[in-house]
Amino acid sequence: MTTFETVIGLEVHLQLKTKTKIFCGCRNEFGHEPNTNVCPVCLGLPGTLPVLNRQVLLDGVKVGLALRATINNFVKFDRKNYFYPDLPKGYQISQYDLPIARQGYLDIVVEGKSKRIGITRAHLEEDAGKLVHDAVNNCSLVDYNRTGTPLVEIVSEPDIRSSQEAYEYLTALKLTLSYLGVSDCDMEKGSLRCDANVSIRPLGQEKLGTKTELKNLNSFSALKRAVEFEVVRQTGVILSGGHIVQETLLWNDAQGTAVAMRSKEQAHDYRYFPEPDLVPFTLDEGQVQAVRESLPELPYVKLARLMAQYGLNHYDAFILVQDQGLADFFEACVKLPADAKKVANWLIGPLMKEMNERRIFFTGMSLTPQAMVAIIQKVEAGVISNIVGKDVLAIVLDTGKAVDAIIAENGLAQVSDDESIGKVVDEIIAANPAAVAEIKGGKAGAVGFLVGQAMKRMQGKANPKKINEILSRRLQDV
């Protein structure tokens, strides 16, 4: 039986969050009432002319450089012609043969192995409007607010070989792009969108099979599921002697199926030609260099550095770099100084949990690195217990009060003196003769029960190590 190989290429559209649209001064913002951010240019009215937003070109360079691509020093725009109600001009201004960036790459890790995925090109273009279909009244409603939103389209080489690799590529791409500050990279809101070109071929065959294009992949898991569905479908068609038809398929994630988009059957004949309404653009080496110098440390470089510099394991470092704010906060704490592993544990565990519950972010957060390290040090010194430390953290997040004040005001300091703990331990031993008998009979598990009882009696403020110590001493005497 023939073994088939899956070949996938991804096309990712990234909406830039510039203040204005790509070719006009309309506000570029999601979530406004329909048709309230429009002007004669983005409505494609006769006699109007597009003018390129300088920031869009610079952001495009930034994306290209982050993907290790070559920046073209001479770029131009082209018309991509097709008729659809979401496109008021009857063409989309895009880039055809001279895109802003070409030949980049992104490294991904799949099952512990690193793999390089080539990036064919990244080009600038304008987004289309939004259609709402009304089946009952047999009409579609068009909102042109999104028309002219700047997009960077990032096209990968067909280097991806499985749904898992596709997932990892999109994850790595999103993370890299999120560091650039040029987009919200939010798949739910559509500021990051992904289409997948999928084909299969007998293993060992060089010639690519006929591909289909999957659209409407609104999440990472939808991408994975859609690719898996399409590979099974194509394999079935070929094994039963059929041929794959090149077509665009619309993925329905709820149903787990894809259907052909009839409306776009002829859409692949775009009759591109140079855009006469825009003159070409040149980028000199100095401009490109300035953008290169403005690039932040990229996530995978940061990941390797955090591991090397602070001795973190891959898991901890990987979580820290998922959020630039988190990684920065970590480094600020460690520099105070503080133990890197302990800081990482507090940030990845309790802090992330409390922040997620409160839906707060690092910008504008009332917890300073100093306060975080103070909490860690109080716990390490046995002044407060680990559990109380987490409570103090929550109070700092809510009130911004100083750590010492919170401990003093709420009487949270841990009781460590032998006398107070000894008294409680004696009471617990007296009150639980059955448990004591079990321990004497060799059931060590009951020790934990007694420690818990003592801790409860002391409202969580006792030093658990001390309780353990005194308890085992007293039990020998019983």
Added chain:
Amino acid sequence: MVDEKIVRYIASLARLHIETADEPKFARELEAILHYVEKLGALDVVHVKPTSHVLDVENVFRDDVIKPGLSREQALGISENTRDGSYKVPRVIE
């Protein structure tokens, strides 16, 4: 060779309605136009830089500054078919 099939295809791409009886005429005319343009193929352009734009101008930008556009009333006022603040068009099937 432009035949009726190509004429129909181009007409559908351009959303033009063409009577079947006119198809041979358009095929002949398009063929003649292509034939005329083919003359350019005789020129040796190996050393000629491709023209990206007829104007000898580059780098015309605008700054990323918001400018007031049209009010929704103005924007929708140019259409006879609107509903709920949107333009209404025949339903696009997907």
